Amino acid sequence: MIDKQSPLPIYYQIQELIRKKIDKKEWQTGDVLPSERIFAEQYEVSRMTVRQAVTELVNEGLLRREKGRGTFVAEQKxxxxxxxxxxxxxxxxxxxxxxxxxxxxxxxxxxxxxxxxxxxxxxxxxxxxxxxxxxxxxxxxxxxxxxxxxxxxxxxxxxxxxxxxxxxxxxxxxxxxxxxxxxxxxxxxxxxxxxxxxxxxxxxxxxxxxxxxxxxxxxxxxxxxxxxxxxxxxxxxxxxxxxx
CATH class of the missing domain: 3.40.1410.10 (Chorismate lyase-like)
Incomplete structure (x- = not known):
């Protein structure tokens, strides 16, 4: 869940939610993530906030983007x-x-x-x-x-x-x-x-x-x-x- 009263930035909380799902094998290598729109509606946040969270995880190598297909769980290093x-x-x-x-x-x-x-x-x-x-x-x-x-x-x-x-x-x-x-x-x-x-x-x-x-x-x-x-x-x- 997202705590909007928390001192932790919302984008960071979304990152941690994604990490936990991957750590718990709820999302596995090759699985496609929900779209930014679905994330934004589910957690009642802006799509820009979701995009920031996902982009940082892509830069980190935890996720990967494929143009026209979506965002996927990357193979772990x-x-x-x-x-x-x-x-x-x-x-x-x-x-x-x-x-x-x-x-x-x-x-x-x-x-x-x-x-x-x-x-x-x-x-x-x-x-x-x-x-x-x-x-x-x-x-x-x-x-x-x-x-x-x-x-x-x-x-x-x-x-x-x-x-x-x-x-x-x-x-x-x-x-x-x-x-x-x-x-x-x-x-x-x-x-x-x-x-x-x-x-x-x-x-x-x-x-x-x-x-x-x-x-x-x-x-x-x-x-x-x-x-x-x-x-x-x-x-x-x-x-x-x-x-x-």
Whole structure:
């Protein structure tokens, strides 16, 4: 109910009503919301107030608008912290989702340029080049291109890379993964990314670049990923440094 005597703005109260309906699964992903007119009549408020409430929730990503069709409950974003190194497979399993991969290409090629440099290889040394679409409950989440030293991580096959490479490295090869160095930036989806991630050209994506090291600090993996901006967000804890 709307309390017009409350110090809380009416548009904010409408937002909270919508949130509660989504949290309680009364409205689920893909459901269409009542029109602004119906909202306004039901709660005896102006359509402008309803529009403000809905617009803020669209900007937040909780709702999405489709021109000529209405406003819908959006697919909710996954939040991944930037502390700690986990594989995509481990991350999805922790969320109770079924991880899988769709292999786009699997090749052995000669390392060159930045790939050779970040993996500590000479130009011409062999690397695996693996391109996968990473899925959660069969929904595409990220396009991932991985380069791995063939000499350091021998025996990779198409079957292995469609599951967890980290599990193979640790459980099968007995190598200890130590840490990763990661950078993140916002971008717009290019043609191939849009096609493989099932989004529109120029939709937002999060580009992630990671170099992963074994415990002895040897780099073994260089990954470039494009995550769907409508399905993923990243968070980080930032402790305050001691003042000197």
């Amino acid at each position: 996954f939040t991944q912290t930037l502390q700690g190194l986990t594989s995509f497979t481990e991350d999805m399993k922790e969320r109770g989702l079924k991880p899988s991969s769709r292999l786009v290409s699997f090749n052995v090629k000669e390392a060159a340029g930045k790939t050779a440099r970040v993996l500590g290889l000479n130009d011409g040394e062999a690397v695996y080049e693996i391109q996968r679409i990473r899925l959660a409950d069969h929904s595409p989440m990220a396009m991932e291109t991985t380069y791995i030293s063939k000499a350091l991580i021998p025996g990779l096959t198409k079957n292995i890379v469609q599951n967890s490479i980290y599990e193979y490295v640790e459980a099968e090869l007995g190598l200890a993964i130590g840490y990763g160095e990661q950078s993140l930036e916002a971008a717009l989806a290019m043609k191939k990314e849009a096609e493989l991630l099932e989004i529109e050209l120029n939709d937002p994506v999060l580009l992630i670049s990671r170099i992963t090291h074994l415990q002895d600090k040897t780099p073994f993996e260089y990954v470039k990923s494009a995550y769907r901006g409508d399905r993923y967000k990243f968070s980080i804890q930032m402790p305050r440094n001691e003042q000197k």
